[in-house]
Amino acid sequence: MEVSEELRLVARAKTGDRDALGLLWDDLTPKLYGYLLNQLRQKDLAEDITQETWLKAINHLDKFKDRGVRFSAWVFAIARNECRQHWRGGNKEIPVDWTEEGADSNLQSTHSDDYLMIESVFIHLSNEEQEILRLRYLAELSFKEIAGILEISMIAARVRLHRALSRARNHIQK
Amino acid sequence: MFFTNPLDNKLRKWGKAKQELPASVSAMKEKVLASVKPKAEPLPKTKNRTPYWFVLSGALAALVLFIGQYTLRQINTPVADSGFGIASQEQMALSSKYEEENLASDMVTPNVTPSDLGIQYGEATGLGGRSYEDSMVEKVSNFISTGQDRNGAISDAREFLKYDYSATIKTRKVEQISSRVQTIVRGHGGRVDNMYVQEKHGYVYFVVPKSSLEAFKNEIKGLVNVRFYTESVRAQNLLPEKVIIEKSTETAKESLASLEGELAILTKEHNTRISDLQKQLNGVVASINRLRNEVTTSTVRQEEIKRDISRLSAVQQKLQRQITDENQNYNSQKFYLDDRIKNAKSEISNLAEQDQNLQDNVETVQGSVEVEWVSIFEIIKLYVPYYWAWVLSFCAIALAVNYFSKRRTIEAL
Structure with a gap:
């Protein structure tokens, strides 16, 4: 969705227009849920946090202002914060067991070599590196937005992605 | 096949493939959209007129800030740099104090x-x-x-002082003095990093060992009369950097110990599991062999043996598969831990190198000596402060004497 279109819909949503919000939902939810599922590896939890994120976004919609930050990036920032809150609230962050059978039904359903190769590369990356790849390729965010979400500079975001890609390439070549 | 397309493209495709909707998307959407409360159109805000007095006070504050900054800059600028003469010791001290305060606040x-x-x-x-x-x-x-x-706790009284030295020498023999400065630097085991000599101006940038700083300073000071020499020595404690390196090293070592512990536990558990499985496998193999070697003419017994061997072979295959799985699982986890241990060791090594660099840095003094040509007037000014006042007074007296002597001559006529 174009930035201007997104902003127009947000402006309408602020006035209580459900249709506008529905369009935003349709555009954002696949990315958001995919991102959360990939990070949390639990469908129920990912669904809960998707819903929590949207409810929080709607309740605080008035606080969203167009200052060079897309609405989608704002929603991802909320989602990430929700994940942190979940882990902090007694659910300790457990490293994802990528080898566990059936942990990810997508793994079973999609059998392309590239897909499996990327999933296998993820095992060897640190959590930070996995996160930046998720935000860049799954959430399709710009470096500026990623930098905002991760609370780092734009240059640091670029460098982190570059390193993650280099490490991924090294593992592929092995 | 992995190298036919760039990784970036593969990741983009992967990202697209990972985008999906939750199973209960319709119910969730309804619930979320139901939470939207229709709002009235916000009234256009009345334009706030900024009060005139507010603008004025802002401008005044900006002016005060500007003057304040200008004044500070004036204090910080050594007089020698403005071309009006050599900075006095007080001015240099004030300037360096101001610099140190700035440094401390930074x-x-x-x-x-x-x-x-x-x-x-x-x-x-x-x-x-x-x-x-x-x-x-x-x-x-x-x-x-x-x-x-x-910056380190207040109780941490360690000092890792890094000295910077700079001096200005006024002389009529710029080239000769510049050359002697270089000789002195080398004589104290130092190194000349940069040098520039012209007829009326020259400078030498150098590094000397901290241990010979005092002797070096005295020798440079002895090149000219004390009036023609100004120096400034600045010291900065590198304790914050040292503390950061120490803390990082401690954390990295703890992390390494933890990872090595994890690896040891993993290996021990793996060995126990493999040993158990192997024992079971050996038992099954022994049973199969025993049954195969049994000699009997009874057809009923022969059927029984055949059935038992078949059952045991299935158990044997299952155990072999478990051993293979266990080995694969162990290797995968070991690879992950080995990689992290390698990274932790590399980090410790880098930190040790940083620590050594810091120590080396502390043990050296970076400095510069500027050699400037001095005119006769400047020399006079150094020896006779406010000489122009003396000259003016002399002229005034001479004129007065001349006037009164002429008047007396006229009166005599």
Whole structure:
């Protein structure tokens, strides 16, 4: 969705227009849920946090202002914060067991070599590196937005992605 | 096949493939959209007119700030640089004190830009976190308030002083003095890094060992009369850097020990499991062999043996598969831990190198000597302060004497 279109819909949503919000939902939810599922590896939890994120976004919609930050990036920032809150609230962050059978039904359903190769590369990356790849390729965010979400500079975001890609390439070549 | 397309493209495709909708998307959407409350159109805000007095006071404050900054800059500028003569010792001391204060304030409050810490983003989103503790403002406040810790606790009285030395020599023999400065630097085991000599101006940038700084200074001072020499020595304690390196090393070592412990536990558990499985496998193989070697003419027994061997072979295959799986699992986890251990060791090695560099840095003094040509008038000025006042007084007296002598001559006629 174009930035201007997104902003127009947000402006309408602020006035209580459900249709506008529905369009935003349709555009954002696949990315958001995919991102959360990939990070949390639990469908129920990912669904809960998707819903929590949207409810929080709607309740605080008035606080969203167009200052060079897309609405989608704002929603991802909320989602990430929700994940942190979940882990902090007694659910300790457990490293994802990528080898566990059936942990990810997508793994079973999609059998392309590239897909499996990327999933296998993820095992060897640190959590930070996995996160930046998720935000860049799954959430399709710009470096500026990623930098905002991760609370780092734009240059640091670029460098982190570059390193993650280099490490991924090294593992592929092995 | 992995190299036919760039990794970037593969990741993009992967990202697209990973985008999906939750199973209960319709119910969830309905619930979310139901939480939207229709609002009335916000009334257009009345344009706030900024009061005239507010603009005026702002302008006044800006003017005061500008004058204040200008004054400070004037204090910080050595007189020698403005071309009016050599800076007095007091002026140099005041200047260096001001520089040290600035340096100290920089150290206490790290150079933090709002964009670095996501304040702008927090402002834009309005959601720094669930609570005040989570907000970026709080994080930044904590960061600034703990800035003191970065400089080392007050009880930590260690000093890793890095000295910087600079001197200005006024002379009529620029080339000769510049050459002698270089000789002195080398004589004290130092190294000339940069040098530039012209007819009326020259400078030498160098590094000398900290241990010979005093002797070196005295020798440079002895090149000219004390009136033609000014020096400035600045020292900065590199304790904050040292503390950071020490803390990082400690953390890295703890991490390494923890990872090595994890690896040891993993290996021990793996060996136990493999040993158990192997024992079971050996038992099954022995049973199969025993049954195969049994000689019987009874057809019933022969059927029984056949059935047992078949059953045991299935168990044998299952155990072999378990051993293979266990080995694969172990190798995968070991690879992951080995990689992290390697990284931790590499980090410790880098930190040791940084520590050594810091020690080397502390043990050397970076300095510069500037050699400037001095005119006769400047020499006179150095020896006779306000000489122009004396000259004017002399002229005035001469004129007065001349006037009165002429008047007396006229009166005599």
